[in-house]
Amino acid sequence: MDRIRTMVLAARRQLALQAWIVASLSALSVTAGALAVLALERRLVGFSARLGVPSSGIAWWGVAAAAALALAGAWAWWRMRRSVPAVDEVALELDRRARTSERFSTALALARDAESAADPFARAAIADAVAFANDPDVARRASNAFPLALPRRWWIGPSVLALALALLVTVPQVERAAEAGDAAEAAEAQRPQTPEERSLEQVVRQIEATPELAAKLDAELDAAKRSLDEGGRGPVRPPEEAAREAMRRMTELQQRLEEISESRESKAARQLQDALAKLDLPKEDNAARQLAEALKQGNFEAAKDAVQKLQEQASKDGGLSAEEREALSKSLADTAKQLEALSKDPAKLAEALKQAGMDPSLANNPLAMQQAIQASKDLNASQKEALQQMAQSMSDAQQKMAQMSQQMSQMSEQCKNPSGGQQGKAGQQGKDGQKGKDGQQQGSPSQDPQQGGSESEGAGSESMSQMLSEAEAERQMAMASESCKSQCEGGGSMSESEADSALRASSDGDQDGASGSKGAPGSKSGSGGRRAQAEGGTRQMRETAFGTKMQKQKSPRGEGDVIARQLVAGQSPVGESRVALEQVAGTIATGYEKGTEDDPVPAHLREVHKRYFGDVRRTFEQKGITPAAPAPADKGK
């Protein structure tokens, strides 16, 4: 019986081994298939990368492969344990394969049965089985009955594994997926940015190029950068949602830029620049002319350099002859006079008051003007606010021009008399210069007249330099905010090459400004609406060779065909409805505010709407046409 048991157990081991081979190959097929799918997914889709699964790294793949193999091995072992048949079943199978007519299985069954021990037929059956087991021919058949063999489809697992490895090696990475904990790679591996995100990123970079502007937009910049970071590295965010988020951040930035651009300081800077553009240059070619030219161009950085040069020339050992000193002093005095005159010129404010339907002469009396604006019944709240802001900014600009004028007068005096004691005047000038330093000079007169003159001279030019620096900073910020706002309004319409070009130009401009070089203004200008953006830094804004030219032509009005129709509320008209052009235009002009409230205009179109409807309104106001309510249908006309 031992022989039979040994044969059956050997057969069982063979069956177990065979089952393990089959299960292992199945596990290999499944594992390799999963690997192939993962490889393809990583290469072509990248969804798992957004779930935080690293895309590369030998260590990670090694651990993953080891874990997968361990799982596959455990599964194969479990399958083998389940697949291995019981001893009786193995004995039956052995009987079948060895063609022993169930002798072994019967013998095993009878050997377990105590009653069979006394049955001579059972004993005879067992003895027959034992004799069969000892038969060399039967033993050979039994040992060959359970050969180890690969399953018919054994090649599937290795083939799939080879395919998976080939995919890993050969398939290029279409979209590199972000990996958790690998920030540098994540920046490259994130999903492609939407046009809106690209635009937002460009705007952020442009704002950060101007530190003063970035400081004012600190919160909004942080939010925008967070949005950009989360779009690429955070949880999976659909492109549509990312675009909407970018648009929200862009709108926030645009609103803040709008506020900055329309702030009192920015408007004052623009007013100052506009006013200085009217300066007439001195005839003599000297440092004073350079200063005036720089001021005329609104290049305060260059003006600061010119002041420095003037200070050097105005000193005793400046190397100038008396005549040259006289000419320089005269040029400065002329410019100072022009500045003083500009600081008192109310023409622009008067023009604005006139356009608002108010008395232009109120521009000469700020207090009366404020009261008149508040009391005006023809202006709405926004118009009143706009007028007041214009007056305030103009007042600020005029104040600055007055200070410049005083400083230049002082410099003129200093040129004329470099060794003269201008202590008192300098002190007085310093007092007006709104600087504590100047005030200190006033309160501590110098014992040495020469020294005192030198100090007062230095204090005047220093105050001028500081003022010019502040003006330059305000101009820079106003220009940058305008530029960024323009880009925000442009939205995703700017191509990447345009944006890069503009950024490069801005960067160059900053470098030029830092080095004090005047450079070639506008050489890096973009086109159209990108002009301000391209002129970031200290570059001067000036007219380019192209632009928009307004041309107005008179169009005769009279009887003619209907050129506009509109839908009106009310009874349905019968026949043809005709309204006068004036009524249609007036309705359009007055309907703007209501229309923008009912149906918010997209951010990038707001400016266009304002300009268009503002022009329409102004046109009719100039023509003395009062906007009328929509006219009822005129059946007769």
Place this chain on the structure above:
Amino acid sequence: MSADATLPADVAALPPFDDGIDDEATARERCAAFRDVARRLREAVGARLVGQQAVVDQVLWSLFAGGHVLLEGVPGLGKTLLVRTLGDAMHLDFSRIQFTPDLMPADILGTQILVEDAHGHRVMQFRPGPIFTQVLLADEINRASPKSQSALLEAMQERAVTVGGQTHRLRAPFLVLATQNPIEQEGTYPLPEAQLDRFLLKVTVPAVERADLMEILRRTTAANEPAVRPVLDGERILQAQRLARRIVVAEPVQDYVIRLVLATHPGGEHADPRAGREIAVGASPRAAQAIVTAAKVRALFDGRFHVSMGDVHAVAPAALRHRVLPSFEAEADGLDADGVVAGILSRLPRHAPEAST
């Protein structure tokens, strides 16, 4: 008729097949003696019946298993000759009943007749019918009416006949060998399931082959018919039946037989997947008994002391074909009982987890 007087001397000198088997050697000796006698019986039958060895074997399995046999085949294939030859070779009483539509039960069982005794009194006396024999040839059994067919039920199962309130035992061994012609449709009455179940095996007699037919012609057209001498008598047959029942059946094989029978039960727990579609009525427990007893005889014939799967597979078609009723769908598909049983045998696993120990 004395059996010992007519049996061969060596057979008569043999010890009883089933007596005194207390050890392995005796078992081997008795089994060997039986196999020798069985071989001689087959040779005796073969001396008169040409071919049909498989049919002869199945009839002998049934004989030594103590069961009745239903032979089915077209006329002229030697069914009657086989039965008659067996009767001659076994030195048993032999009767033949030709079943016809007008056959009455009394014609089979016997009847009570009014007779005068020695004193001149008239009394009812039972006159046994042809069923009171040891080997009964029920020829063309399906041509008799169901009433007459049913007359065999008690005799086949109980080996007794009850007539007029009196039960008359039949002499053992009692073997019914019935024949039926499958192609006759007119005037036939299909056997009821209850009666079919009484037959241990249903043996299909195939058509003879060319070589066999030539030998049949040679033997049957000669002047003298080959003589058959008895090699067994009734007592030896009963001993052989008891000997065969001592053949062991291991639990896995027995479980296989049980699952085989249960597989024919539509809707059962162990039903074959196609049983519901192919089988209208499954086999009864008698089928399992028939398979095991017949398989034991086959194992004994084969010189083994245990039943193998091969024995089960060999006897299962004959034991099941008349107990399994194919469904209409199966018949529509051209599938008869043999086809259904063969399908089950091919699909049934040799081992089931429930049977593992």
